[in-house]
Every structure is written in C-alpha cells, then in structure tokens.
Amino acid sequence: MTLSKLLYWIYTFIHPVLMWTLFGICIYAMTLGLKVRTTRTTPDKDLRKSLIKQRFNIKHHQIGAILLSIMVLGSIGGMGVTYINNGKLFVGAHLLAGLGMTGLVAILASLTPLMQRGSQTARDVHLWLSVLILGLFGWEAITGMQIVQRIIEQG
Structure with missing residues (x-):
C-alpha cells in the first residue's frame, strides 16, 4: 500500500470516528446539563448542597466548550476530506444534518450569558435545541454509516 493510499484511508475514517465520539460527548453533556437543572431546581437544601459540590455546572461548561470546538x-474536516477525495461536496441528508448541528451548537453556546443572568426562556431553548441536536446526530450517524459502507465497497 502506498503512502498516499494509507493517508486517504486515515483521513477518510478520522471523521466518522471523531463524530461517533462526539455523539457520546453530546449525550454526556446533556446528562450534565440535566444535573445542573436538577441542582438549580431542587427544593431540598441538603440535596442541593450535595449536588453543588459535584460541580456539574463547571463540567457542563467545559464539555460544552470541547463539544463546540470538535463539532x-x-x-470542516469532513467537508475538506470529501472535497479533497472527490473534488466536490455531496449535498444530502448527511451534510445538511452536520451543518445544522454545527449551527445549533453555536446557538447553544451563545445562550450561555442569558442563562447565567437567570433567563428561564434561554434555558428552555438551550434544552430543546440540545434534544434537536441529538436527533440530528442520530440521523447523521445513520447516513454517515451508509457513506462509510459505500466507501468500503468501492475500495
């Protein structure tokens, strides 16, 4: 196998592995976010103190920053590899879902200052957009595996 062929396969499969990892990170970030919400809304003062000590809010912010960066x-990397390998982008469900998720995760991050000021509307929008991103991620995972299968079949 030539070096260029090896690099082709490495670049081609970095994106799917990265995105599956990111899908798991999204689920973890959402779990942390729900724990932050529980911490903020629980009426039990002892439980709240216990939850605050676990620093879910800081973990959620850190994971969110990583999530935004990697997404x-x-x-960009997925589109770049596709363009390098094919000389064009394929406009379809996978690309549109990925671009949609990228835009939505930027909106999620932009809601942070409003949520820090106590806006319940911003918190609710953040939560529902997170659910939408997970749904799009599921769709992207299915279409992405179809693409990987076609690449493997073409050899």
Whole structure:
C-alpha cells in the first residue's frame, strides 16, 4: 500500500470516528446539563448542597466548550476530506444534518450569558435545541454509516 493510499484511508475514517465520539460527548453533556437543572431546581437544601459540590455546572461548561470546538473542526474536516477525495461536496441528508448541528451548537453556546443572568426562556431553548441536536446526530450517524459502507465497497 502506498503512502498516499494509507493517508486517504486515515483521513477518510478520522471523521466518522471523531463524530461517533462526539455523539457520546453530546449525550454526556446533556446528562450534565440535566444535573445542573436538577441542582438549580431542587427544593431540598441538603440535596442541593450535595449536588453543588459535584460541580456539574463547571463540567457542563467545559464539555460544552470541547463539544463546540470538535463539532466545528469535525464539520470542516469532513467537508475538506470529501472535497479533497472527490473534488466536490455531496449535498444530502448527511451534510445538511452536520451543518445544522454545527449551527445549533453555536446557538447553544451563545445562550450561555442569558442563562447565567437567570433567563428561564434561554434555558428552555438551550434544552430543546440540545434534544434537536441529538436527533440530528442520530440521523447523521445513520447516513454517515451508509457513506462509510459505500466507501468500503468501492475500495
């Protein structure tokens, strides 16, 4: 196998592995976010103190920053590899879902200052957009595996 062929396969499969990892990170971030919500809304003061000590809010912010960075870079990388390998982008469900998720995760991050000021509307929008992103991620995972299968079949 030539070096260029090896690099082709490495670049081609970095994106799917990265995106599946990111899907798991999204689920973890949402779990942390729900724990932050529980911490903020629980009427039990002892439980709240116990939850605050676990620093879910800081973990959620850190994971969210990583998520935003990887999603943007992963989207650019996936489109870049596709263009390098094919000389064009294929406009379809996979590309549109990926671009949609990238835009939505930027909106999620932009809601942070409003949520820090106590806006319940911003918190609710953040939660529902997160659910939408997970749905799009599921769709992207299915279409992405179809693409990987076609690449493997073409050899």
